[in-house]
Amino acid sequence: MAGSQDMFDAIVMADERFHGEGFQEGYVEGSRLGVTEGRQHGTLHGAKIGSEIGCYQGFAFAWKYLLHSCTTEKDSKKMKVLEALIGMIEKFPYDDPTYDRLHEDLDRIRGKFKQLCSLLNVQPDFKIRAEGSGLSF
Template identity: 75%
Template sequence: MAQPQDMFDAIVMADERFHGEGYQEGYEEGSSLGIIEGRQHGRLHGAKVGSEIGCYRGFALAWKSLLGSHTSERDSRRRRVLDSLLGMIQKFPYDDPTYDKLHEDLDRIRGKFKQLCSLLSVQPDFRTGADGSGLLF
């Protein structure tokens, strides 16, 4: 009599066993895919940030060269803001994605860039896309 009861237990418990096995397989596959997708997203976002900061740096270096050694008060203020922007870009933590103030520093760089553009009377348009990225004027 004990044997038929064990057979019914196996049938009744099969659903629970398969549910547990399916959950475990799904969890492992989902974790693996999540890591892959996370890396891809990180690379894409990092490339966009790097491209943006690279454009700011190139813009600042070009204007530093153009301003040369002019000594007017207006050029002096431009040069100070320009040097401040270059200093912020140089201190930006490119190699540390876990840096907790990354977005705050990036916002400060953007603000300083806008301030510099205002002082230079330039209206830039930074674009990123499939055809490339860059500053347009």
């Protein structure tokens, strides 16, 4: 009778055992895929942010070169905003993905860029496409 009781327990407990084993296998596989997907997602969004910041930086350096010899009061305000934008870009934490104010700083840079565009009277159109990103005017 003890042998049949053990066999009965094995049958009854099989469902629970297989459920537990299946859960463990699924958890391990899901964790592995989650890390892979997370890495791909982070790489994609990091590249987009880097491309955007790079366009702002190139725009700022080009205008700094164009405005460096102008000395009117209007141009000095443009230069102050331009220098502020360049300073914000230089302080941006490119290599720290855990930086907790990354999006706040990025929004400030975007705002300063818009302010500069308004002062310069240009209408930029920043686009991210599959073949590349860039500013157009």
